[in-house]
Amino acid sequence: MKQLVILSGKGGTGKTSIAACFAHLASAERRIVLADADVDAANLELVLSPRKVEQHRFVSGKEAVIDGALCIACGRCAEVCRFGAIAARDGVYTVDPIACEGCASCYYQCPAEAIALQDRRSGLWFRSETRFGMLFHAHLFAGQENSGKLVTMVKQQATLWGVEHGADYVIVDGPPGIGCPVIAACSGADLALLVVEPTISGVHDLERILATTRHFRVPAAVVVNKHDINPDRTAEIAHYCAKETVPLVGRIPFDTAVTEAMVHGEPITAYDATRAVSQDLKRTWRALRDTLEAR
Amino acid sequence: MIIVVASGKGGTGKTTVATSLALTLMQLAREGLLGGTKVKFGDCDVEEPNAALFLKPRLSQREEVSLPIPRVDPALCTYCGRCAQVCQYHAIAVVAKKVLVFPELCHGCGSCTLECPEGAIQEVPHVIGIVEKGRVGSMAFAHGLLDIGAPAAPPIIRRVKSWLIADEKDPVVILDAPPGTSCPVVQSLRGADYALMVTEPTPFGLHDLALAVEVARGELSLPVGVVINRDGIGDQGVDDYCRAERIPILMRIPMDRRIAEAYSRGEPLVTALPEYRGRFVALYEAICEEVSP
Numbered sequence: 001m002k003q004l005v006i007l008s009g010k011g012g013t014g015k016t017s018i019a020a021c022f023a024h025l026a027s028a029e030r031r032i033v034l035a036d037a038d039v040d041a042a043n044l045e046l047v048l049s050p051r052k053v054e055q056h057r058f059v060s061g062k063e064a065v066i067d068g069a070l071c072i073a074c075g076r077c078a079e080v081c082r083f084g085a086i087a088a089r090d091g092v093y094t095v096d097p098i099a100c101e102g103c104a105s106c107y108y109q110c111p112a113e114a115i116a117l118q119d120r121r122s123g124l125w126f127r128s129e130t131r132f133g134m135l136f137h138a139h140l141f142a143g144q145e146n147s148g149k150l151v152t153m154v155k156q157q158a159t160l161w162g163v164e165h166g167a168d169y170v171i172v173d174g175p176p177g178i179g180c181p182v183i184a185a186c187s188g189a190d191l192a193l194l195v196v197e198p199t200i201s202g203v204h205d206l207e208r209i210l211a212t213t214r215h216f217r218v219p220a221a222v223v224v225n226k227h228d229i230n231p232d233r234t235a236e237i238a239h240y241c242a243k244e245t246v247p248l249v250g251r252i253p254f255d256t257a258v259t260e261a262m263v264h265g266e267p268i269t270a271y272d273a274t275r276a277v278s279q280d281l282k283r284t285w286r287a288l289r290d291t292l293e294a295r
Numbered sequence: 296m297i298i299v300v301a302s303g304k305g306g307t308g309k310t311t312v313a314t315s316l317a318l319t320l321m322q323l324a325r326e327g328l329l330g331g332t333k334v335k336f337g338d339c340d341v342e343e344p345n346a347a348l349f350l351k352p353r354l355s356q357r358e359e360v361s362l363p364i365p366r367v368d369p370a371l372c373t374y375c376g377r378c379a380q381v382c383q384y385h386a387i388a389v390v391a392k393k394v395l396v397f398p399e400l401c402h403g404c405g406s407c408t409l410e411c412p413e414g415a416i417q418e419v420p421h422v423i424g425i426v427e428k429g430r431v432g433s434m435a436f437a438h439g440l441l442d443i444g445a446p447a448a449p450p451i452i453r454r455v456k457s458w459l460i461a462d463e464k465d466p467v468v469i470l471d472a473p474p475g476t477s478c479p480v481v482q483s484l485r486g487a488d489y490a491l492m493v494t495e496p497t498p499f500g501l502h503d504l505a506l507a508v509e510v511a512r513g514e515l516s517l518p519v520g521v522v523i524n525r526d527g528i529g530d531q532g533v534d535d536y537c538r539a540e541r542i543p544i545l546m547r548i549p550m551d552r553r554i555a556e557a558y559s560r561g562e563p564l565v566t567a568l569p570e571y572r573g574r575f576v577a578l579y580e581a582i583c584e585e586v587s588p
Contacts, residue, residue: 009343011305011474016499040475041303041503062383082404098481098514103404104383142509143481148446176305176474177342180446200561201310201345208343208443215444229552230559256550259497259528 001162002292003170005037005189005218009209010202011176013195014225017258018281019173020047020267025285027132030168034130035158036137037185038175039123039150049265050128050135058125058138058153060146062102062117064095070114077106077115098143122146125154127161134161148180155185169292178212186213190295192220193249193288198233206237210246221247221291223284226254247291250284253277297460297468298582299339299487301511303503305474308493308524308548309340311558313471314349315565319575320467321434333466336431337459338438339483340473341424341451349563352436354429360439360451361420362403367394371415378407378416399446424451428458435459435466448473449482456486476506484510488586490517491545497529501536508542518585522578525550545581546574 004022006015016038023044026032036044064085066077071093078086078093085099086106095106107115122145125138136158138150155172162170174185174192186192192213196206206222213220222241227234234251241248253276261271269278300313317336323329338346347354365378365387376389386400387407398421408416423445428437437459439451459468472483484490490511494504504521511517521537526547537544548554548564548571557567565571 008305010345011343012307013305038475040477040480041305041506043304043499043502046498046502080405080409099485101402101404102383103402103406104381105404105406105409108381108406108410140477142476142506143478143514145478147475147477177340177448177479178443179342179441179448179479181477182342183444183446197306197559199559200348201343202559204345204348205343211443229555233559256528262497262499263530265498 001167001170002190002295003159003172003188004191004193004292005172005174005185006193006195007174007182007185007209007213008176008195009178009205013197013202015195016043016047016173017262017268018195018223018225019044019171021269021281022171022285023048023132024267024270025282026169026171031166032133032169032171033158033162033167034133034135035154035170035172036135037151037154037172037181039138039140039147039154039181040175042137042139044135044173045128045137047262047265047267048130048132048135050130052126052128054127056125057121058123058150059119060122060149061120062104063097063100063120064102064104064106065116065118066093066095067114067116068092070112072112074111076109076111080105080109101145120144123150125150125157127157136161148184151181151184178208182212183216186216186218189218191292192218194220194222195225196222196237197226198224198230198237203233203237203240210244219295221249221288223250223252224248225252227251228253249287249291250280252280252284296465296489296586297470297487298489298491299470299472299484300491300493301472301480301484301507302474302493303476303507304494304500307495307500310345310349310471311524311564312491312493312522313469314346314563315571316575316578317434317469318563318565319572320579321432323576325433333435335435335459335466335468337455337468337470339452339455339470341439341441341448341455342473344438344440346471347438348561350431350436352429352431354427356428358426359422360424360426360454361422362401362450363405363418364398364401364403364421365396365407365416366419368415368417371413373413375412377410377412381406381410423447426451426454426458448479452479452482476510480507480510481514484515484517487517489582490519491522491582492519493522493524494533495525495529496523496533498532500529501532504533505536508540520545520582520585522546522548524548543585546578
């Protein structure tokens with residue numbers, strides 16, 4: 001079983017649209033399992049219209065709560081908190097749950113034992129059936145931390161299911177950025193596909209995400225999305241990939257039909273297989289599959 | 296007044312809107328139309344900061360951002376294991392006669408230092424990134440850069456903000472937020488006066504807009520307004536949502552290949568298409584009206 005993770009650094013370059021197309025194309029030839037690792041803003045479900053089979057609570061980390069009846073208002077908790085999460089208003093100390101990082105420093109330092117740590121319900125994760133295979137996805141509650149841990153959970157569940165059911169590929173739709181959820185999404189992948197647009201920020205962000213995948217020793221390949229928006233920058237990306245010896249596995253044209261397909265809840269390759277954009281996606285998938293198989 | 300430009304979904308045009316709004320305000324200030332108010336810009340997307348590519352600031356200061364991580368003095372340590380017991384992040388472990396520290400897991404909370412009965416722990420800075428400060432014309436500029444492989448963006452975002460906001464009395468600060476809805480976004484939005492959400496009128500855009508509104512309005516009680524970018528693609532979902540949620544749509548930027556091309560070259564929208572300047576002035580006036588009607 002091989003694991004492909006789709007990343008981009010910069011957001012909105014087309015990770016999810018491309019992941020949905022690969023799910024469609026790959027499932028026609030092999031058994032696949034899907035994981036949406038963008039738990040902040042999970043969108044794969046919008047294209048795959050999944051039917052939820054299982055739902056689980058995701059509890060991660062703690063938050064401090066002050067018992068007003070026991071508190072002696074000494075202020076020690078506010079003094080040791082480095083996250084600015086504890087403040088007194090009219091002599092009453094309270095915890096701001098959004099700022100609290102659950103470090104428990106206040107809990108251990110409180111002389112009156114007035115502070116308790118309670119579990120933080122951070123989100124939900126799901127196992128769902130789709131027409132292309134099983135999908136593991138999640139919803140991180142608004143403003144919660146630990147998105148990296150939820151990503152790890154989603155990926156772990158997808159991998160376990162894949163091993164049990166003899167899947168050939170795990171396709172992971174990753175989050176934007178280079179921080180903790182991206183690191184969690186990268187971990188254990190056989191190949192990272194970096195989706196880049198030919199813009200000044202796309203090129204800049206490609207360098208940072210490539211450095212990140214290299215840091216974690218995950219091999220990478222690149223696809224240029226909307227390549228015809230700026231042919232000069234596309235050439236620059238091709239040159240950069242050659243210099244960095246990263247395979248450039250495809251160039252996808254700009255086509256508003258991709259959005260139209262999304263509105264209809266379909267990957268473009270399923271919505272209109274004859275379009276140039278769909279043909280290019282098919283070619284890209286084949287090149288990527290060969291790269292993945294060679295690992 | 297602090298205006299944070301956020302979105303939920305990535306690539307909807309946060310940087311396009313934030314940079315053009317800031318450049319417009321800078322020009323208003325230069326023309327004396329802002330009553331002496333200073334304009335400042337901060338890029339809070341420290342994982343993939345892009346505003347500098349468009350604003351081309353002259354950077355004059357640079358500072359490392361670090362977290363205080365524990366260093367154990369082996370001469371004093373009795374390997375009692377208290378530090379590992381109190382650490383909520385499994386960032387410190389005691390294995391036989393050895394204490395291991397995992398800097399990438401440490402939040403720098405200081406709990407192990409306080410709890411060590413032998414006073415054997417000292418804190419040393421562990422660098423996770425940098426912040427840089429400079430100017431774009433008459434506008435102060437700051438951004439941060441998370442180190443490759445470092446997981447935690449919020450401390451750098453905090454530094455970008457404190458650097459910009461500390462020294463002046465009531466400037467207009469435009470902050471460009473990262474995508475998503477988790478801790479880096481919360482950190483960007485905290486203490487703001489207004490959350491300006493840039494979205495595209497598609498199911499993805501709407502889905503993530505609703506999540507971002509939940510954070511800004513639901514969790515942080517901020518007033519929220521929407522800019523619809525690439526208006527004309529997709530569907531009516533965002534319009535319907537905004538009407539139902541009583542969220543004002545303050546601006547619409549049509550799907551226009553010229554805008555995409557200017558972006559790809561690194562040219563701010565108001566520079567490439569100066570006719571947009573008046574619309575950004577109107578956007579700012581609408582935000583002022585929303586903040587203090």
